[in-house]
Amino acid sequence: MINRPQRFTKNKETVRALQRETIETSLASKLGNLRYFGLPSSILGDIREWRDLFAEFVAVERGEKGREWDLQHELTLQAFRLGLFTKLTLLRGDIDSIITKGKDLFGNRIKFPFDVVSLDYSGGFFYRDKRGRLERLQSVETLISKQSRKRVDFVFLISSNLDQVDQGEVRRTIDNIRTDLTRYGEEAEKLIGAYLKHPMDEARLKIYVPYFVNQLAAKYHYNCETDRVIFYKGNKRTRMMAFRFYLTFDARTEALRSPRERLSQILNKSLIELVDGRPNDTLLELPKLSPPEQKPKNAQERAN
Amino acid sequence: MARASQERFAYGSVLEALSKGLYPDKRLIIREFIQNSYDGLSDLRKAHPKEPLRPIEVKAEPPSIFIGDFGSGMPEKKMREYRYLGYSEKDPTEHAGFRGIGKYSGLAVAEKIIVDSSPYGIPRRYRVVIHVGSMIDTLEKDRNVPLERLLRDFTELEDAPEKRDEHYTFVELNNVRKDASKLFDKQELQQYLSRTAPIALHPEFTYSTGIEKKLIESIPEYLAVDLTFNGENIYKPYFPNSREPGYETVLYEDDKPEVLAFCWYCQNADKGQFEPKEDSGLVYRVKNIAVGDGQLTRRTLWKLTPERAFYFFGEIHILNPKVVPSSDRTDFEDTEARTLLYKHCVRISTILRSKAGEESARRRFDEVLVKGNETVSGRARELKSGTLPVELKDEVLLQIQKIQEDVQKRLRRTKDNAAKRRAQRFLVKTRKLYSSIRKNGQGFFDLQKALKFDRRIRTLYDTVIQVLKDEFRHDPPRLERVIRRIHDAIKGKGSL
Numbered sequence: 001m002i003n004r005p006q007r008f009t010k011n012k013e014t015v016r017a018l019q020r021e022t023i024e025t026s027l028a029s030k031l032g033n034l035r036y037f038g039l040p041s042s043i044l045g046d047i048r049e050w051r052d053l054f055a056e057f058v059a060v061e062r063g064e065k066g067r068e069w070d071l072q073h074e075l076t077l078q079a080f081r082l083g084l085f086t087k088l089t090l091l092r093g094d095i096d097s098i099i100t101k102g103k104d105l106f107g108n109r110i111k112f113p114f115d116v117v118s119l120d121y122s123g124g125f126f127y128r129d130k131r132g133r134l135e136r137l138q139s140v141e142t143l144i145s146k147q148s149r150k151r152v153d154f155v156f157l158i159s160s161n162l163d164q165v166d167q168g169e170v171r172r173t174i175d176n177i178r179t180d181l182t183r184y185g186e187e188a189e190k191l192i193g194a195y196l197k198h199p200m201d202e203a204r205l206k207i208y209v210p211y212f213v214n215q216l217a218a219k220y221h222y223n224c225e226t227d228r229v230i231f232y233k234g235n236k237r238t239r240m241m242a243f244r245f246y247l248t249f250d251a252r253t254e255a256l257r258s259p260r261e262r263l264s265q266i267l268n269k270s271l272i273e274l275v276d277g278r279p280n281d282t283l284l285e286l287p288k289l290s291p292p293e294q295k296p297k298n299a300q301e302r303a304n
Numbered sequence: 305m306a307r308a309s310q311e312r313f314a315y316g317s318v319l320e321a322l323s324k325g326l327y328p329d330k331r332l333i334i335r336e337f338i339q340n341s342y343d344g345l346s347d348l349r350k351a352h353p354k355e356p357l358r359p360i361e362v363k364a365e366p367p368s369i370f371i372g373d374f375g376s377g378m379p380e381k382k383m384r385e386y387r388y389l390g391y392s393e394k395d396p397t398e399h400a401g402f403r404g405i406g407k408y409s410g411l412a413v414a415e416k417i418i419v420d421s422s423p424y425g426i427p428r429r430y431r432v433v434i435h436v437g438s439m440i441d442t443l444e445k446d447r448n449v450p451l452e453r454l455l456r457d458f459t460e461l462e463d464a465p466e467k468r469d470e471h472y473t474f475v476e477l478n479n480v481r482k483d484a485s486k487l488f489d490k491q492e493l494q495q496y497l498s499r500t501a502p503i504a505l506h507p508e509f510t511y512s513t514g515i516e517k518k519l520i521e522s523i524p525e526y527l528a529v530d531l532t533f534n535g536e537n538i539y540k541p542y543f544p545n546s547r548e549p550g551y552e553t554v555l556y557e558d559d560k561p562e563v564l565a566f567c568w569y570c571q572n573a574d575k576g577q578f579e580p581k582e583d584s585g586l587v588y589r590v591k592n593i594a595v596g597d598g599q600l601t602r603r604t605l606w607k608l609t610p611e612r613a614f615y616f617f618g619e620i621h622i623l624n625p626k627v628v629p630s631s632d633r634t635d636f637e638d639t640e641a642r643t644l645l646y647k648h649c650v651r652i653s654t655i656l657r658s659k660a661g662e663e664s665a666r667r668r669f670d671e672v673l674v675k676g677n678e679t680v681s682g683r684a685r686e687l688k689s690g691t692l693p694v695e696l697k698d699e700v701l702l703q704i705q706k707i708q709e710d711v712q713k714r715l716r717r718t719k720d721n722a723a724k725r726r727a728q729r730f731l732v733k734t735r736k737l738y739s740s741i742r743k744n745g746q747g748f749f750d751l752q753k754a755l756k757f758d759r760r761i762r763t764l765y766d767t768v769i770q771v772l773k774d775e776f777r778h779d780p781p782r783l784e785r786v787i788r789r790i791h792d793a794i795k796g797k798g799s800l
Contacts, residue, residue: 089365
């Protein structure tokens with residue numbers, strides 16, 4: 001049998017619809033003329049759903065080891081069937097390596113910038129290379145830096161499973177967030193404690209990934225707006241999360257600015273849980289952080 | 305008997321010989337697959353005339369080359385047979401490809417040949433993979449592997465469900481080898497496709513619609529497909545500086561209606577040959593796919609004045625199914641049908657040679673008229689201004705007479721009415737000038753009178769001029785230059 005790609009679940013379809021909303025809202029003036037870069041899978045899942053929004057697709061497919069050609073061929077066939085063949089450029093190889101080196105295994109170069117970057121990883125976000133480096137996180141930084149050289153705004157979509165969450169990396173980062181929240185005093189302590197103790201990785205990643213992207217964005221003159229984080233069960237009941245960001249370039253000053261999106265905004269945003277394709281709001285019973293204006297300013301006020 | 309049944313009569317090296325030997329120019333391989341796509345579209349049109357025909361899509365993106373069409377597709381049986389070498393049920397009278405070898409042409413360039421096809425009306429798709437690289441590796445270890453084993457072990461056929469309304473064939477020449485990297489020269493491949501593929505003339509060419517219409521009327525089942533290469537539409541090349549097209553039908557016999565070939569041509573509206581040569585001349589086409597180039601018709605049809613072959617561009621569409629292109633389509637198979645074709649098509653070159661001759665004469669006549677007009681007008685102006693030396697009177701008369709004779713001679717031969725009218729107007733003007741010079745000779749400059757030469761000097765001067773006239777009688781322009789220099793020199797002494 002031909003290596004048939006997996007069918008997508010109702011949850012995945014809803015994720016695509018929500019991602020589409022983000023694209024349509026953020027890039028309203030360029031719809032129909034957008035450039036895509038990402039991992040659409042050999043069935044061209046997101047490209048198929050969003051094809052009316054784009055003028056060009058640059059798709060990366062690594063294929064299965066030893067039979068790389070199989071899924072790569074399937075991807076081009078699907079593009080041909082859908083009438084998207086002329087709009088598609090296929091880059092062959094590992095996405096992280098392609099982003100870092102700027103070219104695929106056959107020397108085909110990536111031409112930045114893109115309007116939408118959709119990294120729909122089949123694995124987790126915390127993939128480590130042979131040297132033990134978190135290669136995926138480094139390639140995200142390279143990507144943002146290369147986009148920033150072209151000074152374009154873009155929608156950045158990340159989806160990954162929760163198979164190999166690097167607990168050390170996540171917990172250390174949440175500890176850093178605790179430092180950033182010192183002005184909130186005890187409330188922050190409680191809140192961070194709740195995140196760290198929470199039984200679900202989804203809770204911690206809900207702040208880890210947006211925090212990570214916000215920090216990188218700021219480093220490369222981008223303002224980052226984070227849409228609500230989505231979590232759901234994918235194929236074979238795999239736990240999945242999807243993140244949506246809109247990065248707008250801002251180079252009014254050479255000096256870098258702190259992320260404009262406040263941590264409290266990220267923390268207080270509810271998540272979207274998808275069950276059978278239906279979205280539900282949830283905070284996973286995590287506490288919220290009071291907005292700064294409601295905080296007592298000093299001991300006197302606190303006493304009152 | 306049992307021993308005999310184990311004998312194998314074909315071995316792996318045949319594959320190498322067939323692929324490399326047949327396709328010295330690797331671009332021919334792409335044409336083989338386009339030919340298959342064309343057959344798929346042609347079958348679809350015959351079976352379902354209302355189905356719109358979508359373009360053949362060709363894409364060269366390292367490391368692969370893709371050729372896809374939305375034709376009739378291939379059912380399981382055909383896909384199974386796709387793995388067979390030299391097996392084809394295609395009818396040479398109906399299809400451009402029919403030997404069952406072309407599909408293996410990819411052997412010469414790719415690591416894998418991957419073919420997907422979904423047949424019209426059947427909700428399944430099939431994939432054939434030919435693992436060329438593994439075949440070659442095996443052959444390198446053992447040159448005498450039975451062909452049967454190679455084809456069985458290194459080809460696969462798979463299937464999967466597909467939507468009922470899908471119908472296509474999609475080929476990937478996967479991982480094109482380094483020695484074939486020329487195929488990724490986009491400009492070169494684009495030009496090649498433009499010259500050979502069964503496509504339409506460029507819509508910007510003034511006469512394209514008329515020519516296509518005539519081809520549809522004159523050639524049964526004529527089909528020009530749309531083709532894109534890396535997303536760009538590809539059309540046949542054309543020359544914008546062309547005269548209106550002409551058409552010739554070549555019959556098997558003059559008194560019988562069966563058509564052997566149909567030709568259209570355009571002549572260069574400018575002087576001489578079309579450039580570049582690669583796009584000029586007439587090109588044979590079978591099923592609208594080129595066979596050879598302009599050099600082939602030049603070699604086979606233009607025995608006399610071969611340079612005139614490139615005064616034209618156009619096509620000769622062969623309708624005789626017995627005229628079969630060679631595998632590499634650089635010529636036809638050497639058969640009686642080919643001999644007959646070449647013999648009968650010589651008529652085309654005869655007609656075109658005569659047209660080229662007429663065009664040449666017309667162009668020469670134009671030049672003669674323009675030059676004659678310049679000369680006569682120039683002389684009239686000189687007479688009016690009184691600057692023409694009287695010593696040149698006889699020469700000027702002779703000059704005008706010669707021009708008149710030349711124009712009259714060409715006028716008798718030309719069929720171009722506009723040129724005739726212009727020539728007649730010119731002759732009236734010339735006759736007037738001639739008779740005015742002859743009768744009264746007014747308007748010439750007489751140096752002797754102006755300087756009031758006495759009799760002795762006059763005799764001396766006349767003698768010198770007569771000697772000069774004798775000396776330069778075969779070179780009137782030089783005589784004129786010398787006399788004018790004498791005038792200028794004397795004028796320069798300040799005597800005037």
